[in-house]
Amino acid sequence: MQTLRFQGLTKAYGGVPALSDVTLSLSCGRVHALMGENGAGKSTLIKLIAGVVAADQMTVLRDGAVVPLRTAAEATKAGFRFIHQELNIVPQLSVAENVLLGHPAPHRFGAFIDWRSLEDRAASALAFLGAEHIDVRQQAGAMATGDRMLTRIASALVADAGAAEPCLYVFDEPTAALTVTESTKLFDVIARLKERGAAVLYVSHRMNEVLQICDDVTVLRDGRHVLTTQIAKTSSAEIIEAMTGKPVSDTIPGRTAPVRQRIACRLTTLTTRDLSGLDLSLAQGEILGVAGLDQGGQTAFLRLILGQGRIQKGLLEVLGGRAPKSPEQAWARGIAYVPRERRSQGLMLGMGVRPNTLFPHLGDYGFLAQKRSEVARTRTLADQVRLRFQGTEQPVGQLSGGNQQKVLFARAIAKNPKLLLLEEPTRGVDVGARAEIHGLIRTLSNSGTAVILASSDLVELCGLADRILILQGGRQVAVVDRQAMTPADLLSRIYAPEAV
């Protein structure tokens, strides 16, 4: 196979067009980026070529010959493989069973599973990915996120006898849940797939990844095709402009007010179950970045200040007092938190914008609910974070990722927090919303809010933070000044913290 062409992709949901006459051409041995803001039609496009949703119109041509594609089974038969951001593994089963999940298992005597052969097939698929370190017999739930991703990809690699060799791999936001090291491993894997002669469609919001690993790019906006070009012939500015329809500077606004004198938070030789050697202080108005590798303790660090950790040794002072003992106390004292996983840890997806924004602050209304003043307050906060929504009672599950994130910000800033804890605040958020969120963080900081920002987005860290705390296995290895720190410098510090 040389080329794969998806022609005239069109889909409308209930009369509202989600995708209008989009054509996408992929070549073997090349990685093609698909970009667009949330709601631009990327997910719909993937669902159509996966056969999950029936297209209103679509022609698939492989080297000019028509390929039937109406169901998921036909997509698999055509050799299309999909790796989604949600890692659908079965934690109770072994790695080998997960790799072979959905494929006919090898049998002995036609009745019993041939475990040896099953494990061999899984191991060889993993070996191709350079993941020999994964024990195929262990329970899949015991693995870290990166290894789960590799298991999923290995599963996509397995070709059944009689079916076509996989010829197209679609990665949908694969690095959303990965750390820097895990992402690097994934890029190696993609390079191998490319060498093998497969076409790769790579969907991501992360500009630097796209520039790093992709050969071509297609940009969608409002369900329409706007740009297809070679990465080598374009720039991030051009891509962003194509995505947003207006020139947007990717530069993060700088500080306009000085850091205050008053200390917001001080940690003295602090040790907990997950953290050790923490020794630093944070002033009002300062932004402290937190960086690190695979589960390096970033979450534990923020949760400690939120009152969810037990201090074993050392001292933690927060806002001029002792550490809060529970999230309830933390919020009551002016500490706000935007968690890492907005869907599972942040939002009540079935509930409206109003309850989602205000429920930590219900105490302000006394015992009886006061709907009218709540609606007014929700509108004010929504304006402040530039939320785009249809009404205060619209379920947040219907909002785009960026707007869901803004609901969490509206909740966090509702009472002008003195200390704001942010974890991956722009993950899976489109470029426009990302810039707005960065502006919001800067405004809060200028007005004196102390911010702790844990992020795996190094551009974001270097652009916003005054100092950056580097954690390794929960241990503080350095607090570096942002001055003259580029993302590349930071990356090398994260990889080899002791070497410097």
Added chain:
Amino acid sequence: MKTWTLSAALRQWGTFLGLLAIVLFFAWRLPETFPTAQNFLNISQQISMLAVVAFTMTIVMVMNDFDLSVGSTASLAGIVAAALFAAGQPVWVGVSAALAVGLLGGAFNGFLVAYIGILPFIATLGTLTMFSGAAFMVSDGKTIFGRDIPAEFAGFARFGIPLDAIGLDGAKLPLMTIAAVIVLLVVWLLLEQTTFGRRLYAIGGNRVAAELAGINTRRLRLIAFGLTGLGAAVAGLMYASRVASANPTQGAGLMLDAIAAVFLGMTMGREGEPRVLATLVGVLILGILDNGLTQMNVDSYVREVLIGAIVVSAVAISAVGQRRT
């Protein structure tokens, strides 16, 4: 997308239309005996105990929890009150002790679920057995009845407010019905109009998120289970008063019907969430079916099959409808 469609409206109001259909059906088949004020007053009394349990069950189900032990809590509460009456204690002592038993038993469920971290199914299955055993222990396995039950206690279930004034000569609005309506109002105020209730819905929407956003989920779950236990005790007392006796198994039937009523109501929620007024519709469906089918001399076993089938199909239709949208 916010478009009003017939199918969405049908899904949300389907259960209510089902209730109307059931009422019309019985009014058509039993024109003499069903659609009379007296019969409706009877039904309201018959369902009052189930209603109280179902209303308070809604409180925990709002948080995605549920309580299997309400039936044995009701039995235990009735037994405790009766045993104290038999020991010569005044009515108020027996009643307060029974309510305290319900509140504490419920809070114990809440403690197991929220602080120890046991799944509600397992925790309340365990306490169901414990409370049931305790009821047998207190009563020695016997039914307490007759002269041991004070007349003023048994009288509660017999009295009502005469309705002669509004033209229903001889009819009375039973105190049991009034008690159920009061519980309904209290639970509705609590769930829909107070900060407490809104927080329970937040916990039901996403418990992890609620905890991280500063809601004391443990304490709220403990209190909610306590209230469910209290409601079960109220129902147990109403039952004991109605039959002027107490035996250690008399509340057993309440639990499954109460959960079924809440599930029927949940089919009316926009996101499938429990609402106490919707629970009332569920209770009415179960109660009216029971009353009407009995009057039509439908065999009681057949009745059970029918009621079960109606519950399953209502929930199934709602599940299919939800998947479509």
